[in-house]
Structure formats: structure tokens, C-alpha cells
Amino acid sequence: MFKQIQPVEFVVMPVASTGGASEFRQSMTPHPLVYQELPHEPHFGIYNGRLRSLFYAKADMETLYWQLRRQVMMSHTGELPTEIRGPDAERMLNRVFTRDVSKVRVGRCSYQIACYPDGGTVMDGVLMRLDEDRFWYVQSDGEFYGWLRAQAEGYNVEVFQPGIWVSQVQGPRSLDVLNAVADDGLPERFRYFDIAHIHIDGQPVVITRTGFTNELGWEFYLEPGADVFAIGERIMEAGNVYNMLTTPAEVTNARRIEGGLLFAGTDFDDTVTPFEAGFGAMVDLNKGDFVGREALLKADPRQRTWGLTCATGTPRHGDGLAQNAQAAGRVTSAAWSPTLECGIGIIRLNNPELSPGAELEVLCTDGAMHPAAVCELPFYDKAGDIPRGRATLETPAVVA
Incomplete structure (x- = not known):
């Protein structure tokens, strides 16, 4: 029997799947593809100020878990991308993050953490290098946008939220789904932590070989102006071949714990150094100065x-x-x-x-x-x- 996790990572907010749908659209910020989840009667929580489904009233969690592990599932997340662009983008990000950003090539992602001056861990997330002077940082839950903007002072750089939503397709058949939905098939080169630019039903879409399940998978980024309905429906249609459904946090949470993926604000916070959190390999004390370096040089490793x-x-x-x-x-x-x-x-x-x-x-x-x-x-x-x-x-x- 699948044991329900305690919903400690979110503030639980039940939402009805009928009349409640229009009500929460007026007062909260749901994922634009949330309608795909409503038939399962999802219960929602707050993640980065966005709604994220915690669990489904009309679904068996263990069935969804094994569907993820054996076939493929889609998850609509609350991850929050921030764009950093300009001539000083790399230099500014090297000041913020504990790993050398100059080593991240265009078209690649890098797992990056940031610290406060006292060495406490502020945030973790995936840094995407879209161009030499253009990045997206896709953070987990927590207050980081204001801190990032504050660090931009004195640099020739823009830091802003581009209004992007993130979903992930995860599981052993996930690349089969990608091959079916991409207008030109699988990208010629799409390794773990790669970025690719594809078209789905004629719509340009950025994707990455990443995810929060430790399964084979990819994430897609819904930008303003995209035909979200066309993209979402095409992916769901292709996934139907493998009985793909949406999945809530309860399922992806079990899998990310198995995979040892830490959750910001829960598994670590600003009172915990990267060394205490097990992020020691993510700290390059030899790359030059960054926020928190002096404190980490003196910290218990x-x-x-x-x-x-x-x-x-x-x-x-x-x-x-x-x-x-x-x-x-x-x-x-x-x-x-x-x-x-x-x-x-x-x-x-x-x-x-x-x-x-x-x-x-x-x-x-x-x-x-x-x-x-x-x-x-x-x-x-x-x-x-x-x-x-x-x-x-x-x-x-x-x-x-």
C-alpha cells in the first residue's frame, strides 16, 4: 500500500474541480495547463507563489508512482524561472553562485546554489545558458528573486521574471513521447542537462534534459505568447500511447527523496551551510570570490x-x-x-x-x-x- 506523505512542503488548499476552477483563477496563480489535472480532483498548495497540486482525491498514488517508474508521467510544476541577461551576466552570476559559471557552455544547464555572506544556503536551482549573455535560473521554492536583483547592482545586467511556466515529462518512455511531439523528432544532440530548441505543433518550445524525479526525462518551458493549449494537448495526446497522466507532488516527492534530491526550505535553509547539506561538491572555493566564500573557508566541512x-x-x-x-x-x-x-x-x-x-x-x-x-x-x-x-x-x- 502506498503511504501518503505528510504535506509539510506546501500549505494545503483544497480546490473543487468544478465551480472552484474559475474562483481560484481569479485569486491565485495556477499553471496554464492545470485543466489537465482537474478531473482527478487535485488538492493544491503554494509553491513560489504559484499553485501546485499536492495530491489527487480521485487517483491511486501507488499506481501513479509505478506509472512514473515504468512508463511516463507529466507533472505541472511551480518552478520559477528568472532571466539574467546583459554583458555582465556571467560575471554577476559568478559572484552569486558557488560554482564557476564560466564553465557552463551555451546550450547547457548547471546545478547551482547560492549562499548568504554568513555561508547559509539561500537557494538551489538549475542555471540554463541560452546565449553568451543570456541565462535562465529555474529556482525551487523560496524567496530569491529580490536577493538576485540586489546582487545585480553595479553590473551591466537585467534581472527580471519572464513569466515562464515549467512542466516535466518523466519516466523511461519520456524520450519516446518527445520523439512523437517534436515536429522534427528528437534533437540530434540531447544529453543529460542539455538545452534544446524544438517546435511542437508549430510552436517554438525550449526543453531541457532535467527533472525532479531522478528518472529519465525532460522539461518544457511555456513562454508568454505561446499557444499553451496546442503544446499541452499535443504532449498529452502522444503520451496516451503509454497511458500517461498528470501526477501531483505526492508522487514526485517520493521519487525525488529516493533520488536524494533536496527540497529548499525543508531539507536545507539559510541556517545550513552547503557542506552540512551535502552540497560540498557544488562549492568551488578556488574559482574566485563569491558571496559566502569567506565564511565557507572557515566553516566545518x-x-x-x-x-x-x-x-x-x-x-x-x-x-x-x-x-x-x-x-x-x-x-x-x-x-x-x-x-x-x-x-x-x-x-x-x-x-x-x-x-x-x-x-x-x-x-x-x-x-x-x-x-x-x-x-x-x-x-x-x-x-x-x-x-x-x-x-x-x-x-x-x-x-x-
Whole structure:
């Protein structure tokens, strides 16, 4: 049985699928393809000031999960793109982010994090280099736009929100769907973290080989002026061959936890350094100055964020970790994993000396403490073969 995650990552807001549709359109900001979700009676939450479906009243979550893992699913997200363009765009972004932006070639994406001067982690997201002096930064949930604009002072650069919406098509048949919907078929070169410019039903569309599920997949970006209905309907039509449906956060949340993908504001915040969050490989202290570098040079480099497995229950979000009856840390995200057939979580430990293999107890959704074990992230597919298209669910060596 699929265990429902606790909706800690959103403010839950039920919305009716009939009369409520027109009502929330007047007061909230829904994804332009939200109509594709309404037959499932979605319950919505706020993500970057946008509506994002949390779960469906008329859908079996485990069925949707296995459809994602075995076939293909589409998800309409609340990710928020910001455009940075101008002669100083690269130089300004190098000041903001902890990795060297000059190494990101045109047509490529890069996972980038930003810090405050004290070394606390502000935001994570995907930086897309569309041209030498034009970028999109697609952030996860949280306040970052104002900070980014403030950092632009003194640079010959524009920072603005272009009004783009992001959806993702994920799963082992996702590239088959792309081949069917792209007017000219699959892009000739479309590697993991590549950007491509295609046409769908005659409409120009930017796509990337990225996603928030750790499955093979791609994301598409709906710009102002595009015929959103034509694009959305064409993709859904092609996906029908594989029984593709839309999927809510509850399903993608379970998969992103399995994949070790952290959620901003939940798995880390501005009180956590990149090292504590497990982002150490994303920090290049030798690239030159950036916001937070001086603090990170003096920071404890030890990691405190890990995975947790529990064979007998689903961990509860919060300060429910213990070792030898003493508080040991916090569960920051949790779900039931149908693939591993156990409860899983992302945790932040109080003691940086604890590491994978440590035995703990965790408070679970049944209100009782259960034995659990600390493990590395991701929980399986540690080489990232699945999103790179080198392995599938059925590959015997993938799950370990």
C-alpha cells in the first residue's frame, strides 16, 4: 500500500474541480495547463507563489508512482524561472553562485546554489545558458528573486521574471513521447542537462534534459505568447500511447527523496551551510570570490544531511530522531518507498560524526518509535544511470 506523505512542503488548499476552477483563477496563480489535472480532483498548495497540486482525491498514488517508474508521467510544476541577461551576466552570476559559471557552455544547464555572506544556503536551482549573455535560473521554492536583483547592482545586467511556466515529462518512455511531439523528432544532440530548441505543433518550445524525479526525462518551458493549449494537448495526446497522466507532488516527492534530491526550505535553509547539506561538491572555493566564500573557508566541512531507512514504518517529519534515548536530529522529508518497500527520509543529524551505517530510532506516522538506519543519498542508482538513460527500473544492478 502506498503511504501518503505528510504535506509539510506546501500549505494545503483544497480546490473543487468544478465551480472552484474559475474562483481560484481569479485569486491565485495556477499553471496554464492545470485543466489537465482537474478531473482527478487535485488538492493544491503554494509553491513560489504559484499553485501546485499536492495530491489527487480521485487517483491511486501507488499506481501513479509505478506509472512514473515504468512508463511516463507529466507533472505541472511551480518552478520559477528568472532571466539574467546583459554583458555582465556571467560575471554577476559568478559572484552569486558557488560554482564557476564560466564553465557552463551555451546550450547547457548547471546545478547551482547560492549562499548568504554568513555561508547559509539561500537557494538551489538549475542555471540554463541560452546565449553568451543570456541565462535562465529555474529556482525551487523560496524567496530569491529580490536577493538576485540586489546582487545585480553595479553590473551591466537585467534581472527580471519572464513569466515562464515549467512542466516535466518523466519516466523511461519520456524520450519516446518527445520523439512523437517534436515536429522534427528528437534533437540530434540531447544529453543529460542539455538545452534544446524544438517546435511542437508549430510552436517554438525550449526543453531541457532535467527533472525532479531522478528518472529519465525532460522539461518544457511555456513562454508568454505561446499557444499553451496546442503544446499541452499535443504532449498529452502522444503520451496516451503509454497511458500517461498528470501526477501531483505526492508522487514526485517520493521519487525525488529516493533520488536524494533536496527540497529548499525543508531539507536545507539559510541556517545550513552547503557542506552540512551535502552540497560540498557544488562549492568551488578556488574559482574566485563569491558571496559566502569567506565564511565557507572557515566553516566545518562535515556533512550532516543523509538518508534514513525504516523497515517497519514511515518516518514523521520533525525532531523525531534518537540514539540511545538522546535527541539525534531531524527528519526533513519522508515518504513510503514502493521500490524499496520501506519508509525513507532525508535527515539532518545533530552530531556530524554520525555517518551512514549508524543505527537510530525514528518517530513514525503511527506515533511510535521504530528502528532505522542512516544511509547515503541517493538510496539507489548512485551513479545516476537512470536519468542519464543508461539504466531502467528493470536493470538488476540498479537497486541496491
